[in-house]
Amino acid sequence: MAESSRRQRREGKQPVDVRDDGGEGGFVWDVGDDIEEKERAELMLVGKIWASKTTNVRAAVDVMTKLWSPKGAIVGNVIDAKNKIFVFRFSDIRDNNRVIEGQPWHFDNQIWCFDEPSDMGKLTDTPLFLVPMWARIYDLPVRGRSNEANLRKLGEQLGKFVSMDVIPNPEIERAVRIRVLHNVRQPLKSTVSIRMPNGMSREFDVKYERLQATFCYGCGVFEHGEKECEEGPYEEGELRFGEWMRASPWKVTKTVVEPVGKAARSLGGNLTRRLK
Numbered sequence: 001m002a003e004s005s006r007r008q009r010r011e012g013k014q015p016v017d018v019r020d021d022g023g024e025g026g027f028v029w030d031v032g033d034d035i036e037e038k039e040r041a042e043l044m045l046v047g048k049i050w051a052s053k054t055t056n057v058r059a060a061v062d063v064m065t066k067l068w069s070p071k072g073a074i075v076g077n078v079i080d081a082k083n084k085i086f087v088f089r090f091s092d093i094r095d096n097n098r099v100i101e102g103q104p105w106h107f108d109n110q111i112w113c114f115d116e117p118s119d120m121g122k123l124t125d126t127p128l129f130l131v132p133m134w135a136r137i138y139d140l141p142v143r144g145r146s147n148e149a150n151l152r153k154l155g156e157q158l159g160k161f162v163s164m165d166v167i168p169n170p171e172i173e174r175a176v177r178i179r180v181l182h183n184v185r186q187p188l189k190s191t192v193s194i195r196m197p198n199g200m201s202r203e204f205d206v207k208y209e210r211l212q213a214t215f216c217y218g219c220g221v222f223e224h225g226e227k228e229c230e231e232g233p234y235e236e237g238e239l240r241f242g243e244w245m246r247a248s249p250w251k252v253t254k255t256v257v258e259p260v261g262k263a264a265r266s267l268g269g270n271l272t273r274r275l276k
């Protein structure tokens, strides 16, 4: 697989920062030049379930492989049951890509993080706390919605910007849609702030797609619900996060009326021609 496509599949993640144990012992590990082994390694994903409650990781791995309805075989194994870390090896690149692009995944309302294993260090060193998500920011000013620099800055407020959704008529949509990398150890953000050219600062609501996993409506992190939260108990009005942050599946507005007759020659017609 080309290096560029591997980078793309990592969705903006940085190379693994591997801890050096400091010793001088051992020998230089030779990864060798076995092409088949290299190709198999490129079809692997390491994963972790983020949940404070007990989970049967083996059962979760088995169920998810079936749920993905893969085109090719997937083999999976639990490598650290205590920390809920497991590994998958795909045999069809399309399955591998579908799992990466379909994130976030969850099983039994517990969110999963994935990454590609590094050739350096331990398999369990793979950083497994970042999850790409589609975030929607609602009610933004009409002008500037297509400006990537604006959307990048919004993405950096939510985590790390990965990409923006390019749609035909962003000015008539209720929200803009950006792919961001979220650190599951930190609270989800429910709003973003921007400063208008006149100096006025406004906050805008954020919702996330495929957000079906449990997260704490009190402190905003995955792993537990508000009833298990160490910062609780919470009164009804104290919850800063909620069900409203879960977005329904995205549908691009398709209502397009082509001007006819006289209307086509008027301003409407000019506008249509200009926007085509």
Ligand SMILES: [Zn+2]
Pocket: 216, 217, 218, 219, 220, 221, 224, 225, 226, 228, 229, 230, 231
């Ligand atoms: Zn909490």
